[in-house]
Structure formats: structure tokens, C-alpha cells
Amino acid sequence: MNSNSLQDRISLIKKKISTSALRAGRKPQDITLIYVTKTVGLETIKEAVAAGAGIFGENRVQEAQKKIAACGSLLAGRTLHWHFIGHLQKNKAKYAVQLFDLIHSLDSIECAEELNKHAGKIGKTQEALIEVKLSSEESKHGVLKEDLIALLSATAALKNLSIKGLMTIPPFFDNIEEVRPYFKELRELKDKAVSAGFNITELSMGMSQDFEIAIEEGATMVRVGSAIFGARG
Numbered sequence: 001m002n003s004n005s006l007q008d009r010i011s012l013i014k015k016k017i018s019t020s021a022l023r024a025g026r027k028p029q030d031i032t033l034i035y036v037t038k039t040v041g042l043e044t045i046k047e048a049v050a051a052g053a054g055i056f057g058e059n060r061v062q063e064a065q066k067k068i069a070a071c072g073s074l075l076a077g078r079t080l081h082w083h084f085i086g087h088l089q090k091n092k093a094k095y096a097v098q099l100f101d102l103i104h105s106l107d108s109i110e111c112a113e114e115l116n117k118h119a120g121k122i123g124k125t126q127e128a129l130i131e132v133k134l135s136s137e138e139s140k141h142g143v144l145k146e147d148l149i150a151l152l153s154a155t156a157a158l159k160n161l162s163i164k165g166l167m168t169i170p171p172f173f174d175n176i177e178e179v180r181p182y183f184k185e186l187r188e189l190k191d192k193a194v195s196a197g198f199n200i201t202e203l204s205m206g207m208s209q210d211f212e213i214a215i216e217e218g219a220t221m222v223r224v225g226s227a228i229f230g231a232r233g
């Protein structure tokens with residue numbers, strides 16, 4: 001991984017995104033690459049920005065808060081976008097609405113109401129995705145698929161919250177092909193929600209090891225960390 005530069009790794013990921021999109025009969029520009037920078041330092045983020053990165057994913061509110069402030073002064077003049085991809089605690093909603101353009105991990109009405117309340121206070125419409133839990137792993141967050149339509153209905157009444165789509169984190173498999181049914185299922189859930197009258201378009205699915213499969217199955221956002229920035233310590 002050290003033999004090539006960050007720039008090379010970014011180019012390679014972008015090329016793979018294009019190839020997978022074309023293979024699936026999709027437009028490469030319909031897929032957004034989220035650069036997952038959790039644990040990544042400022043100098044590396046700066047290098048990524050120079051290489052064309054503009055949308056970053058963070059999973060801890062406090063870590064993101066420090067980085068966003070530092071990047072604001074370090075990279076003055078560049079508009080960077082930050083997405084929250086971690087598990088959101090209700091008591092962090094106030095900060096989350098100040099920091100993030102999109103929250104990928106909404107999974108309860110309580111959290112939705114908190115986000116709506118704090119977004120209202122700063123005159124913002126907070127965009128979010130609903131995280132769906134498609135496996136029975138204890139460690140995973142997300143709403144159960146049976147409860148998705150109810151959560152979509154409940155959030156529709158919240159004026160300062162706008163739900164744009166769905167997100168999932170499938171289990172880890174050594175054989176990556178085994179992940180495909182999870183991505184397919186998330187797409188089908190989105191299609192069902194659209195049929196039920198909900199105007200959602202985004203599918204945030206796929207990480208370093210499986211983003212190509214996710215794109216073949218309809219991902220509109222892929223969240224890539226280690227394949228760009230190297231293994232996290």
C-alpha cells in the first residue's frame with residue numbers, strides 16, 4: 001500500500017467505481033464517493049482534498065468537531081462536506097446538526113425528533129438516511145426492516161428533517177459475494193418505500209472491500225476508508 005501515493009489510490013478507487021457502474025448499466029457520476037476519514041489526520045485529509053476529495057465521513061461527533069474546525073482554518077476557501085456515519089446518540093444531535101450535511105445512521109424516532117428540534121433552532125433542514133439492520137448481529141444498529149415504513153411515516157411529519165434514503169452495514173464475509181443479497185435487499189426496501197409514496201432516492205452501501213458489488217446492486221453513495229487511507233491502527 002505504501003508503494004503508491006494517496007493520489008494513486010484515489011484514482012484507482014474512482015476507476016473501479018466507474019467500471020462497476022458501467023458494468024451495471026449505470027452512470028459513474030450517479031455514485032458519490034464518501035472519503036471515510038475516521039482516525040485519519042489533518043495532513044492526510046489536506047492531501048486528499050488536493051487530490052479532489054470533498055465529502056468526508058466521520059463516525060465520532062467529537063473527533064469530527066475538532067477536525068472540521070481545524071480544516072476550516074487549514075483549508076480556508078475550500079468548501080468541504082461532512083457526513084456522519086457512526087451511531088448517533090440523542091445527546092449529540094445538537095452538535096450533529098451543526099456539523100453534518102447528511103446523517104447516514106438515523107434509526108429511531110427519538111433521535112429523529114432530537115435532530116428535528118435542534119435543526120429547527122438553527123433554521124436548518126437536516127438531511128438524513130435511515131439505517132436498516134438486515135442481519136441479526138447484536139453489534140449492529142439500525143431499524144428492523146419491518147419497522148421501516150413506520151419510521152418513514154413518523155419522520156415525514158418533522159418539518160426540519162428530510163429523509164433522503166437508506167443505509168446499511170452488512171455482516172463481514174470472507175467471500176465478498178455473500179454480501180450481495182444484503183445490498184439487493186436494501187434496494188428492494190427502497191423501491192417498496194417509493195411505491196408506498198415516500199420520496200427517497202439514496203442508497204448508502206458498500207465499503208472498501210465490497211463497494212463494487214454495492215454499486216452493481218444500486219448504491220448511490222459508497223463509504224470508503226481503508227482502501228484509500230490504509231488500515232486503521
Ligand SMILES: *Cc1c(COP(=O)(O)O)cnc(C)c1O
Nearest residue numbers: 036059085207208223224225226
Ligand atoms: C469505517 C466505516 C466505513 C469505511 O470502512 P472501510 O472498510 O475502511 O472502507 C464505512 N462505513 C462505516 C459506517 C464505517 O464505520
